[in-house]
Amino acid sequence: MIQFFVRYAERLGVNPKEAERFIKFLVVGTIGFVVDFGTLTLLKELTPLPTAVANTISFSMAVVSNFTLNRYWTYPDSRSKPIVAQLGQFTLVNVIGLLINTGILILLEVFFDSILENFPRIPIRGYIPAKMVATIVVLFWNFFVNRYWTYSDVDNVPETEVADVADSVH
Helix, strand or coil: CHHHHHHHHHHCCCCHHHHHHHHHHHHHHHHHHHHHHHHHHHHHHHCCCCHHHHHHHHHHHHHHHHHHHHHHHHCCCCCCCCHHHHHHHHHHHHHHHHHHHHHHHHHHHHHHHHHHCCCCCCCCCCHHHHHHHHHHHHHHHHHHHHHHHHCHHHHHCCHHHHHHHHHHHC
8 A cells, every 4th residue: 555655656756765754654643643632532531631731641652652663664774873862853853743733732722612612513622623733733843854853864874774674674
């Protein structure tokens, strides 16, 4: 499935390796979204935690999941940086992403609550569509900053070494 999108992107003039990384990043992000959104929903529905606190907990859980999957699947050729340094960079990018995410979530939660109160048959609280918008915005921030800073070393790895690392992961 990934190769289908990579071939299509290549026909559009996109570097196939970057297209593959972006598709894998989207898959990892989807898993992270399930972790983040699922945890946020559980915390909001089952605890009295404020939205910002619940969002910080859920977002942090997704960061751990995403770092692990990105390091070993999306960027298996990114090994010239020590894992601790790379985790630090990834965490910093994601803390900024968390601030962006939480800001959008808090601002839009009130907006969506006011819209949704006019539709009593729709049992959705405002934090749900607000979280979706915030996640889409932060997706692009996270991909581009992580790709060109956290995983910047992938461009420095010779192609034969990339193939060897990728084969050892599968």
